[in-house]
Amino acid sequence: MIRTPLRPLARILEARSKGENPDAIERENIRLRHEEMRDRARLRAESRLLVLAVAFFCAYGVVGVRMGLLASTEPMEPRATATGAPIRAQRADIVDRQGRILATNIETHSLYANPQDMVEPKRAAQELSVIFPELSEERLVKDFTGKKKFLWLRKKLSPEQKQAAHDIGEPGLLFGPREMRLYPNGRLAAHVLGGASFGAEDVNAAEVIGVAGVERMFEDRLRDPARANTPLKLSLDLAVQDATEQVLAGGMRLMQAKGAAAVLMDVRTGEVISLVSLPDFDPNDRPRPAVKGHASDSPLFNRAVQGVYELGSTFKIFAVAQAMNLGLINPVTEIDTRGPLRWGKHRIRDFHNYGSKLTATKVIVKSSNIGTARIAQMIGVDRQKKFLKSLGFFEPTPLEITEAGGGKPLLPPHWSELSTMTISYGHGLSATPLHLASAYAAVANGGLRVRPTILYQPTPQTGERVMSEQVAEASRLMLRKVVTEGTASFGEVKGYEVAGKTGTADKPKENGGGYYDDKVIATFASIFPISDPKYVLVVTLDEPVETTGAKPRRTAGWTAVPVAAEMIRRVAPLLGLRPAIEHRATAGITLTSN
Amino acid sequence: MRSVLYVLTAMAVIGLAFWAYRENYQTQAALDRAETLHREIADGRARLGMLRAEWAYLNRPERLRELASLNFDRLELMVFSPEQFGRVDQVSYPARETLPAVTDSIEISSARGTQ
Numbered sequence: 176m177i178r179t180p181l182r183p184l185a186r187i188l189e190a191r192s193k194g195e196n197p198d199a200i201e202r203e204n205i206r207l208r209h210e211e212m213r214d215r216a217r218l219r220a221e222s223r224l225l226v227l228a229v230a231f232f233c234a235y236g237v238v239g240v241r242m243g244l245l246a247s248t249e250p251m252e253p254r255a256t257a258t259g260a261p262i263r264a265q266r267a268d269i270v271d272r273q274g275r276i277l278a279t280n281i282e283t284h285s286l287y288a289n290p291q292d293m294v295e296p297k298r299a300a301q302e303l304s305v306i307f308p309e310l311s312e313e314r315l316v317k318d319f320t321g322k323k324k325f326l327w328l329r330k331k332l333s334p335e336q337k338q339a340a341h342d343i344g345e346p347g348l349l350f351g352p353r354e355m356r357l358y359p360n361g362r363l364a365a366h367v368l369g370g371a372s373f374g375a376e377d378v379n380a381a382e383v384i385g386v387a388g389v390e391r392m393f394e395d396r397l398r399d400p401a402r403a404n405t406p407l408k409l410s411l412d413l414a415v416q417d418a419t420e421q422v423l424a425g426g427m428r429l430m431q432a433k434g435a436a437a438v439l440m441d442v443r444t445g446e447v448i449s450l451v452s453l454p455d456f457d458p459n460d461r462p463r464p465a466v467k468g469h470a471s472d473s474p475l476f477n478r479a480v481q482g483v484y485e486l487g488s489t490f491k492i493f494a495v496a497q498a499m500n501l502g503l504i505n506p507v508t509e510i511d512t513r514g515p516l517r518w519g520k521h522r523i524r525d526f527h528n529y530g531s532k533l534t535a536t537k538v539i540v541k542s543s544n545i546g547t548a549r550i551a552q553m554i555g556v557d558r559q560k561k562f563l564k565s566l567g568f569f570e571p572t573p574l575e576i577t578e579a580g581g582g583k584p585l586l587p588p589h590w591s592e593l594s595t596m597t598i599s600y601g602h603g604l605s606a607t608p609l610h611l612a613s614a615y616a617a618v619a620n621g622g623l624r625v626r627p628t629i630l631y632q633p634t635p636q637t638g639e640r641v642m643s644e645q646v647a648e649a650s651r652l653m654l655r656k657v658v659t660e661g662t663a664s665f666g667e668v669k670g671y672e673v674a675g676k677t678g679t680a681d682k683p684k685e686n687g688g689g690y691y692d693d694k695v696i697a698t699f700a701s702i703f704p705i706s707d708p709k710y711v712l713v714v715t716l717d718e719p720v721e722t723t724g725a726k727p728r729r730t731a732g733w734t735a736v737p738v739a740a741e742m743i744r745r746v747a748p749l750l751g752l753r754p755a756i757e758h759r760a761t762a763g764i765t766l767t768s769n
Numbered sequence: 770m771r772s773v774l775y776v777l778t779a780m781a782v783i784g785l786a787f788w789a790y791r792e793n794y795q796t797q798a799a800l801d802r803a804e805t806l807h808r809e810i811a812d813g814r815a816r817l818g819m820l821r822a823e824w825a826y827l828n829r830p831e832r833l834r835e836l837a838s839l840n841f842d843r844l845e846l847m848v849f850s851p852e853q854f855g856r857v858d859q860v861s862y863p864a865r866e867t868l869p870a871v872t873d874s875i876e877i878s879s880a881r882g883t884q
Contacts, residue, residue, distance in 0.1 A: 276825035282815050359825035417830035672849050744851065754851040 179690030180204060191434030201262070221636075226364040265354045266383050266471075267397045268406035269368065271413045272446075272631045276406075278368055278390070278458075280747040281357050284337050286328040286352040288376065290319045303328065303348075306339045319347075330373060330381075331355050336568060342682035351378045356390075358458045364416050366452045366477040367409070367576060367629060370461035386461065389474070391577045408631040410446035415439065416744040419449040423714070430719035434471070435738075436478035438713045439746065442619040442702070443635035445628050447574065448710070448750070452478040469685065480572060480579045483605040484715065487678030487702045487731070489615075490601035491547045495535055496618060496650040498550045499560045502643040506536045506649050510546040518593050523548050523600075526730075529761055539653040540661035542677065544600045551599030552592070559595050565624065565641045566614040568606050576631045577736030582607040601678055608698070612713040615700045618654075619708035655705045662732045666701060668743045670754020675712075675739070676733035682718070694718050699739045703747065704755060712746075714739040 181204045187197040269278040293299060293356040296319035304312040307329060318326050331353060332340065340348060356371035369388020373381045385391040393407055427435040456462050456474040464660050465473040471482060497555050498504045509532045516523040529541050538546030551559060563569065571583045585605040587594040597603040609627055616625040617638075624638030642650075654674035658666045662677045678698040681690035698715045719734035722726045728734070747754075826832075837846040 275828075276821060279825065281819055281822050357822050357826075360829045361823055361831060363830065413830065478860060668851075716789045745848065748849045748853065749853055753854050 179204060179208070179310045179386070180206075180210055194288040195503075199584045211377065256671050265398070265403070266371075267399075267403050270406045270408055271411045271416075272407075272408065272448075273412065274393070274408070275413045276359060277364060277409065277411070278356060278358050278371075280354050283334075283353050283355045284332045284333055285330050285349060285381070286327040286337075286340055287349055288319065288328055289347045289349060290321070290323050290326060291346060291347070293319055294444050295345065296320050296347070299343055299345040299348060302343045303340065306336060327376075330376075346587040347354050348380075351380075353381055354383060356383055360413065360417075361459065362455050362457050363413070363420065364411055364450070365455045365458045366409060366449055366479070366578070368458050370458040371578065372461070387578065387718075388458075388576045392575050410444075410448060410628055410630070410631050411450070412448050412749070414749050415746050416449045416451070418749060419742055420453075420455075422738065422742045422745055423451050424453055425740065426714075427716065427719075430716055430734045431719055432719040432734070434478055434482075434717035436482065436608050436713075436715045436717075437739075437742065438479050438608050438711075439742075440612045440616055440625075440627060440711045441626065442616040442708050442711050444633055445613070445625040445636050446631050446632065447609075447618065447627050449477050449746070450629075452476070452480075452482075477576075477578045477718070478608070478715065480574055480576065480582045480607050480609045481584050482715075482717075483582060483607055484696045484698075485602050485605050485683070486608075486611050486698050486700075486715075487601040487680035487696065488542045488544075488547075489611055489678035489698050490599065490604070491539055491542065492618065492650055492654060493563065493566065493674055494547050494554065494559070494599035495539055495613065495653065496553050496642055496646055497559065498537070499649060500646045501558065502556065503553045504535050504550065506653065509534055510538050510543075510549050512538070512543050512546045512549075514545045516545045516548055516596075518596060521593060523596065526686045536653050536656060539676065540656045542657075542662050547599045549594035554595070554599075556590055556592060556595050557600070560590060562641070563598070563604070565639070566617060567624065567626070568604065568610055568614065572607065572609045572613065572627055574609060574627045579609070582609065584610060601680060602627045608713045608715045611698070611700050612711050615702060615713070617641050618650050619702040619711055620647075651702060651705055651708065654702060658701075662730070663699060663701075663736045665732065665736045666740045668703070668740050668747070671743055671747050671752065672704040672706055672755060673701050673740065673743055674703070674705040675699055675736075677736060679729065679731045693720075693727075693729070695728065695729045697735040699731050699735040701739055701743070703743055703769065704752065706755065709752065710747075710750065712739055712743060714742065 181201045182197065183200070183204075186200050190197045235599040265392050266275060266280055268280075268343060270276055288299075290296060300315035300319055303315055304310050310328065329336075332350070338349060341350075353373075358365075358368060358370075361688075367388055369385060371383050371385050371390050372382040375382045385394050385397065389407070389409065390397065396402065396769055397407060401419050419439060423435050423437050426432075435451075435453045437451045438447065439450065440447050444511075445541060455475045462474060464475055470476055471478070476482065481686050487506075495504070499506070504510070511531065512525070512529050512533045513531045514523070514525055514528065523544050525541075525543050525545055527541075529537075529543050529546075533543055533546050535550070537543075538550070568584050569586065571581070572579050584607070587598070587603050594603050613625050615628045616627075617623060620635075621644045622640050622642040623636070624641050625636055626638065651674055654676055655672065657663050657676055658673050663675055666673050666675055676699075678696075678700070680696045680698070681692070682694040684697060696715060696717055697714065700711070700713045704712055714735045716731075716738065718736050720729050721733045722728075837844065840846075
């Protein structure tokens with residue numbers, strides 16, 4: 176680059192000759208030089224700004240285009256990061272203790288319509304009403320030709336129905352995939368399983384949610400994707416549950432009862448092997464809850480865990496066991512049973528007059544109300560409360576089905592000494608058959624508290640001790656005598672050494688004011704086999720009556736006991752219990768040595 | 770010298786571009802395959818679930834009971850009862866087969882053969 180001199184000699188000389196100031200030329204040249212420098216710098220700055228602007232424009236343009244693209248395209252699963260186990264069932268299976276399926280999922284389809292896409296709405300309506308008789312043709316025509324843009328027709332379709340709907344060939348009829356809950360065994364264990372229905376629904380999928388029972392209780396567990404492939408294992412045994420339901424349904428019919436419940440429980444682990452409440456329902460098609468009438472009349476009502484009943488004389492063993500545990504009595508202590516026992520304006524009577532004195536064992540065997548009330552008097556209010564509380568009679572059972580929380584026992588508002596006396600023979604305190612089963616389990620397993628569970632957990636529970644082992648054994652012997660020589664003689668099952676206690680309680684009138692004369696709750700709580708107690712079975716019949724005799728019989732000994740005995744006969748082999756070898760009397764043959 | 774460098778660079782770029790192109794297509798193919806397999810697994814699971822449900826449905830106690838009573842003439846299946854427990858010595862095993870009596874004389878001279 177050639178620099179222009181600031182003082183060019185030619186111009187200086189010329190200016191000198193003209194008498195001008197030559198410095199002006201220098202200043203002029205400096206000015207020109209500075210202008211030139213300024214122009215160059217501006218140009219450079221401008222071009223830099225331009226480059227920067229273009230760069231920013233491009234960068235923001237890319238971001239903008241990408242955002243627009245992401246916003247406007249269909250969402251897609253990342254393809255390259257698929258995890259190990261793709262597409263699992265939405266809800267885990269439920270199986271019984273041997274892994275047999277109680278609830279599973281199947282894929283099906285829902286049917287919906289987009290009326291604006293329909294070619295022949297009238298024909299479609301007519302053909303649909305042929306396939307699905309419950310849809311009315313006029314209604315469909317109205318919907319299809321009206322302003323509606325979207326319409327659900329059916330939530331679930333069988334494959335045949337889907338094919339038939341497909342064959343209509345109407346482009347406005349569309350199918351959405353659905354996963355649906357199936358209970359392959361139908362009514363079996365309906366009250367335990369509960370049922371499921373659809374939650375949030377969309378064309379492409381629907382949420383399956385549990386509405387009752389185990390399904391609702393374990394909602395989170397069943398829907399947890401991490402555990403969707405491990406089924407939930409229940410303590411129920413399908414075969415045993417079926418046999419129990421069969422026998423109970425038969426017994427209920429024979430005894431003309433309006434309802435029945437049975438609980439079969441392992442005495443050490445607290446596992447509920449079978450839990451039946453009749454009448455029952457089909458969880459595949461769960462009926463709607465009743466809006467009128469008594470809740471217990473609905474088939475949805477679970478008598479075994481929700482039905483709180485006065486369980487009658489089955490409670491007597493608790494009073495006797497506690498008195499023995501406190502050292503107040505022993506099995507041969509004689510108890511005053513002269514009746515009627517007066518307390519204020521109340522009188523306590525026995526079914527028969529048993530004379531003036533009975534031993535404690537006989538009080539249980541003969542089921543003497545007076546005797547038990549006297550024992551309860553010895554125990555007193557506070558100690559009785561504490562004992563019954565330790566057996567779990569004060570709170571709902573912890574069984575893991577939603578309904579169990581509703582089975583809160585009814586306790587007397589003022590626990591007077593009279594309450595103590597009536598509760599000792601099972602009146603004045605209402606509890607569920609499951610409460611009774613877990614309390615009997617404590618007697619059966621040697622005095623440890625057992626909390627019932629519906630989950631498979633074959634390790635024995637180590638609950639707190641509620642009575643000593645000796646007392647538990649003495650109580651079991653008394654209960655055995657009830658069957659061999661007392662009120663439950665029909666309960667004897669050859670080889671299984673059944674022990675138990677009957678209980679017949681008058682039903683209280685719904686609107687208060689005393690008890691019905693001809694409506695009872697008959698209960699039989701049993702333990703078997705008594706030489707090595709393994710199971711507790713409680714059978715409850717609601718309003719049974721046995722009419723083969725001259726006059727109708729309603730006591731548990733005639734109603735609940737034969738049903739329970741038949742149940743044990745059917746169920747014990749299924750549980751793998753070998754009948755004990757009977758020791759027969761040698762038939763008068765004397766061995767002689769020759 | 771410089772032009773050789775240019776040519777080599779250009780060729781390297783072409784080579785890398787070709788490699789990237791091939792890798793891209795192989796990746797896409799692998800992803801497609803993985804997707805197909807996933808779909809097959811999902812289908813398989815769905816089919817398995819359906820078969821298990823079907824099996825459970827066919828084995829429901831109610832149906833088995835009906836079948837047992839329908840085919841009682843042939844099968845004579847009864848409800849499992851305590852009387853059916855037995856002891857091992859009550860089981861009648863098939864009689865042990867006895868070997869036929871030896872009637873023919875047996876040449877034993879070869880037993881002391883030279884060997």
